[in-house]
Amino acid sequence: MNLFSDIRALVVDQLSAMADAGDLPAGLDMGAVAVEPPRDAAHGDMATNAAMVLAKPAGLKPRDIAETLAGRLAADDRIDTVEVAGPGFLNLRLADHVWAGVVVRVLDEGGDFGRSEMGAGERVNVEYVSANPTGPLHVGHTRGAVFGDALAALLDYAGYDVTREYYINDGGAQVDVLARSAYERYREACGHAPEIAEGLYPGDYLVPVGEDLKAHYGESLLDRPEEDWLDEVRGFATDAMMAMIREDLASLGVRMDVFFSEKSLYGTGRIEAAIADLDAKGLIYRGTLEPPKGKMPEDWEPREQTLFRSTAHGDDVDRPIMKSDGDWTYFAPDIAYHYDKISRGFDQLIDVFGADHGGYVKRMKAAVSALSDGRVPLDIKLTQLVRLYKDGEPFKMSKRAGNFVTLRDVVDMVGPDVTRFVMLTRKNDAPLDFDFDKVREQSKENPVFYVQYAHARVRSVLRKAGEAKIALSETPRLEDEAEFAVARKLAEWPRLVEIAARTHEPHRVAFYLYDLASDLHALWNKGNDKPELRFLQEGDAAASGQKIALARAVAVVISSGLGILGVTPAEEMR
Numbered sequence: 008m009n010l011f012s013d014i015r016a017l018v019v020d021q022l023s024a025m026a027d028a029g030d031l032p033a034g035l036d037m038g039a040v041a042v043e044p045p046r047d048a049a050h051g052d053m054a055t056n057a058a059m060v061l062a063k064p065a066g067l068k069p070r071d072i073a074e075t076l077a078g079r080l081a082a083d084d085r086i087d088t089v090e091v092a093g094p095g096f097l098n099l100r101l102a103d104h105v106w107a108g109v110v111v112r113v114l115d116e117g118g119d120f121g122r123s124e125m126g127a128g129e130r131v132n133v134e135y136v137s138a139n140p141t142g143p144l145h146v147g148h149t150r151g152a153v154f155g156d157a158l159a160a161l162l163d164y165a166g167y168d169v170t171r172e173y174y175i176n177d178g179g180a181q182v183d184v185l186a187r188s189a190y191e192r193y194r195e196a197c198g199h200a201p202e203i204a205e206g207l208y209p210g211d212y213l214v215p216v217g218e219d220l221k222a223h224y225g226e227s228l229l230d231r232p233e234e235d236w237l238d239e240v241r242g243f244a245t246d247a248m249m250a251m252i253r254e255d256l257a258s259l260g261v262r263m264d265v266f267f268s269e270k271s272l273y274g275t276g277r278i279e280a281a282i283a284d285l286d287a288k289g290l291i292y293r294g295t296l297e298p299p300k301g302k303m304p305e306d307w308e309p310r311e312q313t314l315f316r317s318t319a320h321g322d323d324v325d326r327p328i329m330k331s332d333g334d335w336t337y338f339a340p341d342i343a344y345h346y347d348k349i350s351r352g353f354d355q356l357i358d359v360f361g362a363d364h365g366g367y368v369k370r371m372k373a374a375v376s377a378l379s380d381g382r383v384p385l386d387i388k389l390t391q392l393v394r395l396y397k398d399g400e401p402f403k404m405s406k407r408a409g410n411f412v413t414l415r416d417v418v419d420m421v422g423p424d425v426t427r428f429v430m431l432t433r434k435n436d437a438p439l440d441f442d443f444d445k446v447r448e449q450s451k452e453n454p455v456f457y458v459q460y461a462h463a464r465v466r467s468v469l470r471k472a473g474e475a476k477i478a479l480s481e482t483p484r485l486e487d488e489a490e491f492a493v494a495r496k497l498a499e500w501p502r503l504v505e506i507a508a509r510t511h512e513p514h515r516v517a518f519y520l521y522d523l524a525s526d527l528h529a530l531w532n533k534g535n536d537k538p539e540l541r542f543l544q545e546g547d548a549a550a551s552g553q554k555i556a557l558a559r560a561v562a563v564v565i566s567s568g569l570g571i572l573g574v575t576p577a578e579e580m581r
Contacts, residue, residue: 008104008109008112008116008120008438008501009123009318009501009502009505010109010498010501010502011043011053011318011498011499011501011502012501012502013085014042014053014055014085014099014101015040015041015042015055017044017083017085017086018040018055018057018076018080018542019037019040019078021036021076021079022040022057022061022076022124023035023037024079025072025076025079030075031061031065031067031072032064032065032066035061035064035065036064037061039056039060040055040056040057040060040061041055041056042054042055042099043055044499045098050089050090050092050098051088051098051099051100052099052100052101052495053098053099053101053389054096054097054098054470055096055097055099055275055327056093056096056098057072057073058070058072058073058074058076058095058096058097059094059095059096062095065389068095069094069095070091070095072095073095073096073097073564074091074210076097077089077090077091077097079125079399080097080099083107084102084104085101085102085105086099086100086101086102087100087101087102087103087442088100099146103485103491104264104445104492106485106491106495106498107482107483107485107494107547108467109485109494109497109498109560110154110485110494110497110556110557111481111482111483111556112562113497113560113563114556114560114563115480115481115560117563118563118566118567118570120500120501120563120564121164121435121500121501121503121504121509121564121567122165122166122185122504122507123164123165123166123212123501123504124166124507125165125166125505125509126162126165126167126168126419126508127166128166128167128168129167129168129170129354129355130167130168130170130352130353130354130355130443131162131167131168131170131353131354131355131356132169132170132172132348132351132353132355132356132357133155133158133159133162133169133171133172133357133359134155134172134173134174134348134356134357134358134359135151135152135154135155135156135158135159135171135173135358135359136148136151136152136155136173136252136256136261136263136359137173137174137175137176138176138252139176139179139182140175140176140177140182140185140248140249140252141180141181141182141184141185141208141244141248142208142212142213142248142415143212143252143255143413143415144252144255144256144413144414144415145411145412145413145414146393146395146411146412146413146414146416146417146441147361147390147392147393148361148414148439149259149393149414149417149426149430149524150390150393150430150435150439151359151360151361151390152256152259152261153259153261153426153427153430153431153573154257154388154390154430154431154513155171155388156171156261156315156433156573157427157428157431157512157513157516157571157572157573158359158388159171159512159572160513160572160573161504161507161508161513161516161571162508164504164508164567164571165504165508167247167355167508170265170353171262171263171264171265172200172263172264172265172266172267173263173265173266173267174267174269174344175245175249175266175267175268175269175270176269177245177268177269177270178268178269178270178272178340179269179272182241182244182245183241184206184207184208185208185238185241185242185244186237186240187207187233188203188208188213188244189201189213189216189217189220189240189243189244189247190217190220190228190236190240191207191217192213192214192216192217192218192220193216193217193220193228193240193564194217194229195214195217195225196214196217196218196220196221197221197226197229199229201217209569212251213245216243216244216247216248219243219247220240220244220392221245223243223485224239228240230487232463238496243260249266255413255414255415256414258414258415258418258423259414259418259423259426259439260306260423260427260571261429261573266423267344267347268339269344272340272343272344272347273340277343277346277347278335278339278340278342279341280343280346281339281342281346281378282328282339282343283340283341283348284346284378285315285342285374285377285378289316290315290316290317290319290377291313291314291315291328292313292314292316292323293311293312293313293314294311294312294314295309295310295311295312296312296314296324296327297324298308300389301535304490310331311331312327312329312331313325313327313328314327314328315327315338315342315373315374315377317369317370317373317374317377318373319373319377320373320374320376320377321369321372321373321376321428322369322370322372322373323369323462326338326370326373328342338370338374340373341367342378345371345374345375345378345385345530346378349375349379349383350399353383353386354383355383356375356384356385356386357385357386357387357388357511358371358385358386358387358388358445359387359388359390359435360387360388360389360390361389362389362390362391362392362436364389365389366516367387368387368389371385372385372387373386373518379485380479386511387534387577388436388511389435389436390435390436390437390438391435391436391437391438392438392439393430393438393439393440393441394439394440394441395412395441395442395443396415396436396442396443396444397442397443397444398439398444399444401432403556409549411493417441420443421443421446421447424455424459424574424575425446425447427572427574428454428455428458428517428569428572428574429441429446429455431513431514431516431517431572432454432514432517432518433514434512434514435512435514438511449580451525454521455519455574456580457521457524457525457528458520458521458523458524458565458569458578459576459577460524460528460577460580461523461524461527461561461565462524462526462562462565462566462569462576462577463579463580464527464531464558465527465559465561465562465565466557466562466577466579467579467580468542468543468555468558469555469558469559469562471543472543472551472552472555475543475548475550475551476548477543477551477552477555478548478549478552479552479555479556479559480549480552480555480556481556482553482556483553483554483556483557483560483567484550484553484554484556485529485557486539487533487537487539489526489529489530489533489540490530490540490557492526492529492530493523493526493527493557493561494557494560496522496523496526497523497560497561498570499519500519500523500529500564503515503516503519504516513572516568516571517572518569518574519568520565520569522574523561523564523565523568524565527558527561530557540554541554542554542555542557542558543555550577553556562576
């Protein structure tokens with residue numbers, strides 16, 4: 008049920024009736040007609056722009072259309088009042104029984120209330136995290152993991168067929184650095200002092216890998232040239248890092264459907280096939296790029312390269328895909344990877360990158376556009392930095408220095424639920440401050456607590472109702488404006504889901520839950536002064552059952568919303 012869609016359908020039906028009656032020209036396009044919450048809640052429950060968007064194609068004044076439409080809408084029993092505002096907007100107030108019907112619908116549909124068929128089973132690939140397998144995930148990866156996971160859950164809730172995917176960057180030079188770093192820890196496990204040269208990974212997280220290498224190989228790798236052990240140690244260390252990364256993600260409640268190895272693209276003809284596809288479209292050529300804008304690098308010199316004509320698909324410059332020595336650039340396997348995604352039949356691709364990958368956006372979109380002939384859209388979401396604070400001081404991190412704050416550090420300190428919710432309290436492309444002290448506060452300023460407290464309050468009411476053997480009613484009793492405010496907010500949930508899914512913005516769910524919790528708390532607090540608003544009506548079991556219906560509906564929607572965010576609803580606050 009989407010009440011906004013229902014009322015829009017009413018508006019469109021009446022516009023069609025006006026056309027049949029000769030009040031409007033036949034065949035008008037109704038696509039731009041919208042029914043939305045008004046900017047100012049004092050103006051009504053909903054507003055429609057119908058008269059404004061149809062006036063020009065109809066050759067009529069917007070107010071004339073609005074006044075005729077208003078009279079027709081007022082005849083519907085769901086509409087209490089209709090007012091023509093300004094040049095022709097219509098503000099609608101709905102009848103009380105409509106809001107009671109929303110509560111009934113929530114209780115009837117349960118967790119399915121708000122689910123949408125908007126996605127129509129369209130296949131979407133969401134790639135997120137995709138950190139280099141060279142160490143544990145840090146707090147920056149945490150934000151990408153939470154955002155990508157919540158987005159995938161949101162799209163699933165909105166009717167899409169979603170695949171969650173992690174791209175393992177195990178084909179570049181960084182895994183050779185990992186192997187050399189792990190080898191030094193292996194030497195340490197064998198009783199030798201490790202030589203952690205500049206550029207190697209110095210973190211203690213590789214100590215267990217060195218010990219496992221010794222347990223597996225004994226001392227057989229000692230004093231052997233690098234070419235004898237590099238491949239073996241690289242594979243061993245990469246597997247160990249990916250096992251650790253999987254454990255880190257599991258601690259956050261993140262589980263992938265697919266782990267795709269970059270290494271699988273090399274030596275298998277898959278990169279060559281992707282480039283051949285672009286070449287067949289006339290998009291691969293030999294050429295020389297213009298020098299970089301701004302300060303000229305000292306080592307820059309013009310040289311002929313193999314280039315992808317990405318400017319033909321919206322990029323600023325063409326991009327090299329092969330180095331002058333014949334090796335592929337980093338871009339080439341990325342092209343092949345997305346070619347593989349397209350070949351798997353996905354209708355839409357979403358990549359979640361860190362903010363430092365902003366320069367990849369246009370080139371990757373160009374590649375996907377070219378490979379799919381514009382059929383498959385690619386949306387790249389960038390997650391901005393997370394600034395950590397504790398005891399009023401900022402936490403610092405440096406992956407190579409080995410003193411960074413890991414995902415597991417954050418989860419161990421505040422738990423997965425708090426971590427996930429806080430990471431979604433800002434839009435993905437805005438910096439986020441994560442204060443370990445504030446996220447533990449039990450106050451309205453802490454959105455995690457505030458939403459969880461609302462759910463826990465409802466569960467407390469239900470426990471007390473059970474103890475008092477109060478029969479729960481499916482028919483709510485709404486009498487006060489505070490109760491209607493809660494019902495109105497519940498009615499927004501299906502619309503919010505579709506907007507958030509369409510814009511790929513799961514933070515909208517967190518914001519909505521905070522607003523819904525705020526409305527419930529306001530009703531609860533008002534009940535402290537007005538006993539007739541309390542959910543438990545002393546001496547009147549029937550009234551209690553009806554009052555509790557609204558609270559139960561709130562718990563249903565909060566539970567659904569937290570489920571999308573990957574947060575467990577609180578049964579009670581400790």
